[in-house]
Amino acid sequence: MGYSRYDFTPLLHSIDQWLYSVMSPAWALIVELTLIGLAFLIFYALVGLFLVYAERKVCGFIQNRVGPNRVGKYGIFQTIADFIKLLMKELIGTKDADKLLYNIAPYIVIICSFMAIGAIPFAQGLLAIDFDIGILYIISVSSLSVIGVLLAGWSSNSKYPLIGAMRSGAQIISYELSVGLSLLTIIVLAGTMQFSKIVMAQENGWFIFKGHIPAIIAFILYVIASTAETNRGPFDLAEAESELTAGYHTEYSGIKFAFFYLAEYMNMFIVASIAATVFLGGWMPLHIPAWNGFNVVMDYIPPVIWYFMKTAFVIYIIMLFKWTFPRLRIDHLLTLEWKYLLPINLVNILFMALIVLLGWHF
Amino acid sequence: MSSFFKYFSDLFKGVKSLLKGMAVTNRYFFSPGEIVTEQYPENRNKMKMYDRFKGEVIMIHNEHNQHHCTGCGICETSCPNGSIEIISKRIDLPDGKKERVIDKHIYHLGMCTFCGLCVKNCPSHALAFGQRFEHAVYDRTKLNKILNHPGSSIIKDIEE
Known part of the structure; x- marks a missing residue:
């Protein structure tokens, strides 16, 4: 197929072989791991900074404002200036905080989103590790971040973080079910959990078109549930600033606060890229069966651009949620999950299984 | 039985009203209309304060x-x-x-x-x-x- 001209596999393989030829295998492995870690670190920081900027701009336009527009042209360096400010700020802790847990919590949160980002395919051959249980891995790793949130709330020795963390725990544990089940709906259709195979299976049509009605329902449910899972508005009860000042990161300042902040935006990026990969074809260009000329033209657009366009689309939807809807109350939040999302999800997964059995999908 | 229908009517009504809200914000995002922000130091020559303003x-x-x-x-x-x-x-x-x-x-x-x-x-x-x-x-x-x-x-x- 045409998109193979942008395959990263030969390039990465030649780098791998060159490294193993110039140094001993142990050193080559260490150098490779360092390079991959460094690449992800830079990517992480850049995407995090850009997403904060994008959110402020989207929010500004929706509210008839201009958003940040002073630092650099159109304010593009605003978040970098903010980040430098956070780096130089004093780290103020509470008096009787559990020092070890208090200091560890931001790292747990940020490490979880780091681990999740490793399994996401950005283009053909461009992913750190291709598990055959990729989706299961991402779900399990990304839900580990609730431990960091709970630790942050517990160890701060302050009432607002504790309430925020407990809310966050109740919320993430319940919405994890809906995220898992809606992804499971697509796994039923795809027949695999490996990200590279899921993307390749969407070569002749994305899953949201192939699985038609149940896939569209699953996509909507996934976007709602994953918004709740990342603690973003309208589900941001965990940090409800009007009630709990800042929720679980009330007592954090400086770079530790920046870690929580960055992790929130990176989690949004991760759930958006999972949605893009599983439902919208990931890096796979838009292919319509039997439209060969159209498919050839689409193949000329590099997969990385396809991937980022789809992810940006899902991120825009999630941002639109935040700036449109008012915050839910905690009982409304749990009602939405246990009375609406979960039953619909269970029926939907049966419906999808039926469709796959009868061969009614495309 | 009526509660069964109420469940679904509530669901669809809720989704409809949420989509209506999102359509409004989406329209504002793509065509914000008049930007209300005053770009203060740049517009200080043509800026007009309100009559009730207590300077x-x-x-x-x-x-x-x-x-x-x-x-x-x-x-x-x-x-x-x-x-x-x-x-x-x-x-x-x-x-x-x-x-x-x-x-x-x-x-x-x-x-x-x-x-x-x-x-x-x-x-x-x-x-x-x-x-x-x-x-x-x-x-x-x-x-x-x-x-x-x-x-x-x-x-x-x-x-x-």
Whole structure:
């Protein structure tokens, strides 16, 4: 197929072989791991900074404002200036905080989103590790971040973080079910959990078109549930600033606060890229069966651009949620999950299984 | 059975209203219409403040450098934090009588809370609120202003 001209596999393989030829295998492995870690670190920081900027701009336009527009042209360096400010700020802790847990919590949160980002395919051959249980891995790793949130709330020795963390725990544990089940709906259709195979299976049509009605329902449910899972508005009860000042990161300042902040935006990026990969074809260009000329033209657009366009689309939807809807109350939040999302999800997964059995999908 | 239908009607009604809200914000994102943000330092030449804006207390002077202030001191007594001082003087009239007129109407902008009691209480409507708001100075004494312009006199339009 045409998109193979942008395959990263030969390039990465030649780098791998060159490294193993110039140094001993142990050193080559260490150098490779360092390079991959460094690449992800830079990517992480850049995407995090850009997403904060994008959110402020989207929010500004929706509210008839201009958003940040002073630092650099159109304010593009605003978040970098903010980040430098956070780096130089004093780290103020509470008096009787559990020092070890208090200091560890931001790292747990940020490490979880780091681990999740490793399994996401950005283009053909461009992913750190291709598990055959990729989706299961991402779900399990990304839900580990609730431990960091709970630790942050517990160890701060302050009432607002504790309430925020407990809310966050109740919320993430319940919405994890809906995220898992809606992804499971697509796994039923795809027949695999490996990200590279899921993307390749969407070569002749994305899953949201192939699985038609149940896939569209699953996509909507996934976007709602994953918004709740990342603690973003309208589900941001965990940090409800009007009630709990800042929720679980009330007592954090400086770079530790920046870690929580960055992790929130990176989690949004991760759930958006999972949605893009599983439902919208990931890096796979838009292919319509039997439209060969159209498919050839689409193949000329590099997969990385396809991937980022789809992810940006899902991120825009999630941002639109935040700036449109008012915050839910905690009982409304749990009602939405246990009375609406979960039953619909269970029926939907049966419906999808039926469709796959009868061969009614495309 | 009715609760069964209520579940689904609630669900669809909820989704419909949420989508309506998202359509509104989405429209604003792509065509925000009039941006309400004032780009302050750039637009300071053509910026128009609102009429009700309380920038500072001023004394209204007409084109002959005349004002309405009789120096009665009601603004001084009505000011809650003492930011107005009235210094009056007596002048000799041609017919031998003496008249009290305002010498200095001292206004301490640094102490003013812009409550507007002086403007409201002035019996001859001599005071008003100006629209200037760039009051930052390096020396606090520059905030003590004399509101009546030098050489000004009172408008004698009540007797005539």
